[in-house]
Amino acid sequence: MSPSPWRQRKPVYPVRTQARYLHVRGLAFPLKNGTRESPTEGQGPDSGHRLAVPRLPEGSGSGYTVLFAWVLAATIGYFALGGFLTRLLEGYDRTSESGISILLTAGAIAIGLGLTFRWAREKKPGAAPSDSSPRRRFLLGVLGAGGGVAATSIAALARTSDWLTVSGKHIFLVRPPYQADTALNEWAGSAVGAYRRLGRTEARISDISLGSGSGTGGRQTVEVAREAIERGINYFDTAPDYSGTDSEKRLGEAMLGVRDRMFLATKFCRPTGHLHPGHSVQEYMTAVDESLRRLQTDWVDLVHIHSCDSVERLMDENAHEAFDRLKQAGKVRFLGVSTHTPNLEEVANHAIQSDRFDVMMLAYHYGAWPSIGDIIDRAAEKDIGVVAMKTLRGAMHQGLMWSRPDREAYTQAAFKWVLSNPSVSGLVISIWESAQLDEFLYASGQAAASQDVARLKRYEALTAQEHCRPHCGACLDQCPEQLPIHDILRYRMYFEHYGAQKEAMRLYSELESKADVCLSCSAPCTNACPYGIPIPQQTRDTHDLLSMQSRA
Missing domain, CATH: 1.10.132 (Topoisomerase I; Chain A, domain 4)
Known part of the structure; x- marks a missing residue:
C-alpha cells in the first residue's frame, strides 16, 4: 500500500500562531493546550497526530x-x-x-x-x-x-511652552499701545497743523513727524508712510538698525517721486549696531553709502551719531572727518546727535559747547529731569534744532487703572505739552496705522491746556515706580556686573507697552550681559532707584520675559 499523500507532506510552510489556531498555508487548525488536534479543511488520515506549537505573548507583533x-x-x-x-x-x-x-x-x-x-x-x-x-x-x-x-x-x-507660559499673554493679547479705544469723529482725516523752523538748517518741518524706531516692531508699511506725507508730514526719522534695515527700505520707497519735499534723517550705524570710536573714517562713510542705497536717494539731510552715551563717541574724530567728507560729496547736509541715555545731560551740554552739531534729538516728556528745559533753551540760543522723542514716557496709559477719558486723551496731552515749548522744533513718534495718524495729528499745532497738564500729573503718579527714566542712571554704578539696566528695562517697555515683542527680544538677545546674572546676585541695586523702582525684581522678570524662560 502506497504511503498517504498527507504523510508525505513536509512542514516547510511559514507557521503563524495565535492563542487558539495554527495557520499553515491557508488552513486554520484548532489548537488545544498548544497542539494541533485536526485540520478544519481536507481531513487527513493522520488526524490523531499531535504537533507541538509554541505560544507567543498576548499583544505582541x-x-x-x-x-x-x-x-x-x-x-x-x-x-x-x-x-x-x-x-x-x-x-x-x-x-x-x-x-x-x-x-x-x-x-x-x-x-x-x-x-x-x-x-x-x-x-x-x-x-x-x-x-x-x-x-x-x-x-x-x-x-x-x-x-x-x-x-x-x-x-x-x-x-514652544515658554512662549505660551511666559510671553503668550503679552503677544496674543496685546494691542497697539498708542491708539485710543474709541476714535472720535473729529479726529478723522487729521493733518499737520503747524510747521516749525529746525534751527540753523533753515528747514521748516512738521511739528509731529514720522519715526520708525524699534517701537514699530516692523509694522510700519510703505502705504502708511505715504499717507503721512499726504497729511503734511515732511520729516522722516530712520536708521539702519530699525527693523533690520526694513525701515530705511520702506521709507525710501514711500518717498519716491517726492524726495525733494522731505527732510530725511538717518544715523551713523550698521544693521548690526552702532558705530563707535575705533571704526575708521571709511567705515563711517560706507555705512552712509549703504543707507543711501536702501533709501534710494543720493543724499540725506541729516545724519545722527546714534544713541550717544559718551563724549568720547560724540567727538570721535573719525566720525567728524567722515561727515565732512560726506558733506563735501553732497551725500549729507547736516550733523546731529540722538541721545536718550543716562549721560544725556553731559552729551547734550558738550554737543552745544562744541558748536559742531546742527540738530539734537533728545528724550523729552512731562516730568523729565529738571535741567532738560535749560538744555533745550541753550540749544535754541545756539540755533541748534531740537527734535523730541520718547514723548509718551513709556506709553503705559492703556494699561493703567484710571478713567477712560484720561486713558483716551493721554497721547494728545503728552504731545501738546512737548509742543508748548517754543524751543522745540518738533517731535517724532513711531506710526504704523492710519488711525494713529488721525489721533496724533489732531494734536498738531495745539498747546497744552490746564486739563492736559492735570492728566499728565496723574499719569506721572501712577507710573512713578514702573517707568525707568532714560536720563537717570542712578542704579548703574551699583551693579557689580555692569548691566545696562536702563536698556534692559527700555526693551521691556517696547515689549509690554509698544507691542514690539520680537524687536524687544532681538535687542535684548544682542546685549553682551543679560539679567540672568541677577538670579544669583546679592542685589546691591535694591534701593538704588531714587524713584522707587524695585530693580532686582524688574530685571529678573525682564529676563524671563525677553528670553522666554520661566522660573519655578
Missing part, C-alpha cells in the same frame, strides 16, 4: 510596532516641528527655513497612520466576534490615528 511609530513621530514633532515653530515665534526669516522639519514630521505621521490602519484591518484570530467586526476595528483605527496625531501635535507645541 504589530501593536507594539504602531506604538513605537507614534512615539517616534512625537519625538520628531518635538525636535523638528517644535523647533521650526519656535524659530518662527522668535522672528526668524521664514524664507530661510528649508522646510525639512515639516517634511520629517509629516513623514513620521504618515508612517504612523499607515501602520495604525494596517493594524486595525488585520483580523485577530481567536478574538471574540464583536472584537473582530470591521466596524469595531475601523473605530479603533480612527481613535489610534487621532491619538497619534494629537500626541505629535502636543509634542511640537510643548517645544
